[in-house]
Amino acid sequence: MALMITDECINCDVCEPECPNNAIYQGIxxxxxxxxxxxxxxxxxxxxxxxxxxxxxxxxxxxxxxxSKEDLMLKYHHLQKDKVN
Known part of the structure; x- marks a missing residue:
C-alpha cells in the first residue's frame, strides 16, 4: 500500500527530505x-x-x-529504471 499523511500533520518539514522516492510534497x-x-x-x-x-x-x-510487498518492489524497480533513463 502507498502511505498517506492525515490531517493531524503539523507541517514540521521532517518527512519530505527522508523520502527516497521524492513522493512527499507540500500540499495546500x-x-x-x-x-x-x-x-x-x-x-x-x-x-x-x-x-x-x-x-x-x-x-x-x-x-x-x-x-503487496511484491507490488511495491516492482514499483521500486520501475522508478529506479525511470531514474536511469
Whole structure:
C-alpha cells in the first residue's frame, strides 16, 4: 500500500527530505504523498522513513492503494529504471 499523511500533520518539514522516492510534497494545507511514487521505502529501507521521523504519527496506509510487498518492489524497480533513463 502507498502511505498517506492525515490531517493531524503539523507541517514540521521532517518527512519530505527522508523520502527516497521524492513522493512527499507540500500540499495546500499539509504535506501529501504521491501514491504513484510511494513504495513504503521498499527497496531502500526496512521501514518507511517518513513514519520513522514523524513526531505526530500522522502517516498511515492509504486505503485506496492496496499493494503487496511484491507490488511495491516492482514499483521500486520501475522508478529506479525511470531514474536511469
Amino acid at each position: 494545507h499539509i504535506y501529501e504523498i504521491n501514491p504513484q511514487l510511494c513504495t513504503e521505502c521498499v527497496g531502500h529501507f526496512d521501514r518507511p522513513q517518513c513514519q520513522e521521523v514523524c513526531p505526530v504519527d500522522c502517516i498511515s496506509l492509504h486505503p485506496e492503494y492496496k499493494e
